[in-house]
Amino acid sequence: MQKRFSTFAVHAVLAGYTALALAPIILVIMNSFKAKRAIFLSPLVPPNPVNFDLIGYHKVFADGAIGTYYMNSLTVTVGTIFFTLLFGGMAGWALSEYKFRGNTMLGLYLAIGIMVPIRLGSVAIISLISGLNMINTLTALICVYVAQNLPLAVFILGEFVNQIPKDLREAARCDGLSEYNIFFHIVLPLLRPAMATVAVFTMIPVWNDLWFPLLLAPTGGKQTITLGVQQFLGQYITDWNAVLAALSTAIVPVLLFYILFSRQLIRGLTSGAVK
Amino acid sequence: MSQVTIKNLQKSYGQVDVLKDINLDVEDGSFVVLVGPSGCGKSTLLRSIAGLEPVDGGEINIGGRRVNDLPPAKREIAMVFQSYALYPHMNVEKNMGFGLRFADTPKEEIAQRVNEAARILKLESLLKRRPRELSGGQRQRVAIGRAIVRKPQVFLFDEPLSNLDAALRVNTRVEIAKLHKLLNATIIYVTHDQVEAMTLADKIVVMNQGRIEQTGKPLDLYYKPANKFVANFIGSPAMNMLDVEVTGKSEVRTSDGAVFTVRLPKSIPNGEKLTLGARPEHVSLALPGKGITGHLDLIERLGEIGYAHIDLPQGQRFLVEVRGEPKAVKGQQVGVTLDANNLHLFDSSGQAVTPI
Numbered sequence: 001m002q003k004r005f006s007t008f009a010v011h012a013v014l015a016g017y018t019a020l021a022l023a024p025i026i027l028v029i030m031n032s033f034k035a036k037r038a039i040f041l042s043p044l045v046p047p048n049p050v051n052f053d054l055i056g057y058h059k060v061f062a063d064g065a066i067g068t069y070y071m072n073s074l075t076v077t078v079g080t081i082f083f084t085l086l087f088g089g090m091a092g093w094a095l096s097e098y099k100f101r102g103n104t105m106l107g108l109y110l111a112i113g114i115m116v117p118i119r120l121g122s123v124a125i126i127s128l129i130s131g132l133n134m135i136n137t138l139t140a141l142i143c144v145y146v147a148q149n150l151p152l153a154v155f156i157l158g159e160f161v162n163q164i165p166k167d168l169r170e171a172a173r174c175d176g177l178s179e180y181n182i183f184f185h186i187v188l189p190l191l192r193p194a195m196a197t198v199a200v201f202t203m204i205p206v207w208n209d210l211w212f213p214l215l216l217a218p219t220g221g222k223q224t225i226t227l228g229v230q231q232f233l234g235q236y237i238t239d240w241n242a243v244l245a246a247l248s249t250a251i252v253p254v255l256l257f258y259i260l261f262s263r264q265l266i267r268g269l270t271s272g273a274v275k
Numbered sequence: 276m277s278q279v280t281i282k283n284l285q286k287s288y289g290q291v292d293v294l295k296d297i298n299l300d301v302e303d304g305s306f307v308v309l310v311g312p313s314g315c316g317k318s319t320l321l322r323s324i325a326g327l328e329p330v331d332g333g334e335i336n337i338g339g340r341r342v343n344d345l346p347p348a349k350r351e352i353a354m355v356f357q358s359y360a361l362y363p364h365m366n367v368e369k370n371m372g373f374g375l376r377f378a379d380t381p382k383e384e385i386a387q388r389v390n391e392a393a394r395i396l397k398l399e400s401l402l403k404r405r406p407r408e409l410s411g412g413q414r415q416r417v418a419i420g421r422a423i424v425r426k427p428q429v430f431l432f433d434e435p436l437s438n439l440d441a442a443l444r445v446n447t448r449v450e451i452a453k454l455h456k457l458l459n460a461t462i463i464y465v466t467h468d469q470v471e472a473m474t475l476a477d478k479i480v481v482m483n484q485g486r487i488e489q490t491g492k493p494l495d496l497y498y499k500p501a502n503k504f505v506a507n508f509i510g511s512p513a514m515n516m517l518d519v520e521v522t523g524k525s526e527v528r529t530s531d532g533a534v535f536t537v538r539l540p541k542s543i544p545n546g547e548k549l550t551l552g553a554r555p556e557h558v559s560l561a562l563p564g565k566g567i568t569g570h571l572d573l574i575e576r577l578g579e580i581g582y583a584h585i586d587l588p589q590g591q592r593f594l595v596e597v598r599g600e601p602k603a604v605k606g607q608q609v610g611v612t613l614d615a616n617n618l619h620l621f622d623s624s625g626q627a628v629t630p631i
Binding site for chain 2: 165168174
């Protein structure tokens with residue numbers, strides 16, 4: 001009886017937290033399907049035949065630029081994930097596999113990046129990027145995001161590399177693989193669950209970020225979707241239909257990515273390698 | 276021509292010397308077993324031969340070629356790891372052919388060699404399975420298959436049976452012995468299990484604290500151990516040791532007065548302290564007063580034979596192999612007689628004293 005109650009209590013707390021976390025998102029999605037009057041008069045009422053209106057979505061899809069912004073966001077996010085995983089995996093592998101002078105110092109140096117918020121360096125980053133003539137390019141965003149996410153990626157992936165049995169790497173060496181081939185054919189496939197974790201951690205802040213797109217690529221058709229939505233927010237008039245519709249559609253890709261990666265998260269791949 | 280010659284091999288981790296002046300010859304086609312207690316350097320020696328550990332001095336030759344500075348893949352060796360080290364994300368077929376793929380071997384040849392190895396090891400039906408879907412014994416065979424496929428000059432086995440259960444271990448041991456005959460391969464095999472060493476080896480190398488204590492044929496090590504360590508290590512249960520003093524030309528006496536006739540070199544003077552060694556199978560129980568005297572503590576019965584544990588007055592324990600049902604009971608005083616033809620004597624430095 002006691003046990004049943006505590007199980008119930010745990011679920012109640014979790015359900016409550018879920019409701020709290022999901023409420024704003026549900027509110028956004030709900031209202032994106034409603035007419036403007038209905039959004040303001042009864043924001044908590046779900047869409048029904050009376051207040052249903054797709055005007056927001058019409059506006060968003062009619063606006064040619066929004067498509068570009070989506071592509072920009074997608075490019076930046078995918079690019080960031082790719083390079084973060086590649087360099088993070090390589091650095092994690094090198095730091096845990098090779099013993100060289102300054103190994104520990106280098107590891108600590110990289111770990112400092114986890115603690116220092118990159119936004120503190122915004123001014124320096126702007127002058128660097130503008131000095132390189134890379135303002136309003138997606139490359140600039142990818143570079144900054146990769147730098148931002150690498151420390152944690154190196155840390156997590158390094159830990160996972162440590163868990164790959166040493167015998168496997170040595171067996172591969174006996175099999176005549178070069179160090180690069182060991183990394184790409186043995187280590188990388190075994191790191192997939194860890195990489196999915198890192199990808200999820202990397203993807204969400206990057207997709208949602210407003211700060212660096214605003215600073216580094218604010219115009220010239222290089223805006224990301226979060227920045228692109230801002231065009232519907234005016235000083236005097238805000239097109240709430242369009243804003244809510246754009247935000248709702250912005251959730252979709254990141255959700256798809258998450259579903260994709262979370263399948264990998266669950267899969268334990270190393271079982272059966274060694275006893 | 277795939278002999279291995281090791282000359283004056285040295286290796287240390289910082290201040291600790293793990294291999295001290297190792298000299299070893301492994302003839303073409305022979306099965307050499309490195310055996311010793313854990314931490315004796317046997318695995319390090321094997322890994323040095325494989326090229327997985329750098330060495331600090333000396334020379335390793337494989338097939339007449341100095342390989343000190345070659346990476347593992349160029350040494351034409353194949354290693355079977357204790358943990359099998361199968362690639363978990365590849366099926367059996369890919370696991371076995373993986374090394375060849377990177378050696379630019381044509382696809383047809385890879386397939387042919389993998390099938391050949393699978394046939395030898397009876398793995399044909401398992402080729403499409405992943406390692407996690409295999410039992411311990413099957414994984415072991417795949418690991419061996421991966422080595423065979425590469426057609427190396429020398430096979431290196433690092434305690435390959437220690438993860439298997441007892442019954443499977445005996446089976447696999449027999450299979451490895453067969454495989455050795457079939458492939459006519461040169462094998463260097465590390466184990467801490469002396470039964471494996473005795474049954475598999477053409478030549479056993481007993482190691483202790485980074486040194487080779489003795490090298491020889493299994494029965495030579497058993498009958499003529501070069502020193503106290505080898506005498507103790509080879510043979511199970513271990514050899515009984517007694518402190519004795521030389522009292523005559525061919526006579527030694529224990530501290531409690533029992534006298535034994537042995538063969539001694541002429542050079543040993545009276546009064547010299549020696550250690551007398553006798554294996555449990557070469558001593559027998561007798562009536563009290565005969566030989567050395569002690570109290571029976573317990574009898575371990577293994578079925579056909581048993582081991583009587585005798586407590587000697589000096590606080591030592593003496594093991595005697597017994598057959599059938601001994602009449603003695605726990606606590607009873609018994610005598611132990613030794614077989615004069617199967618005694619070993621060691622001097623104070625632990626070296627065997629051999630009659631000249």
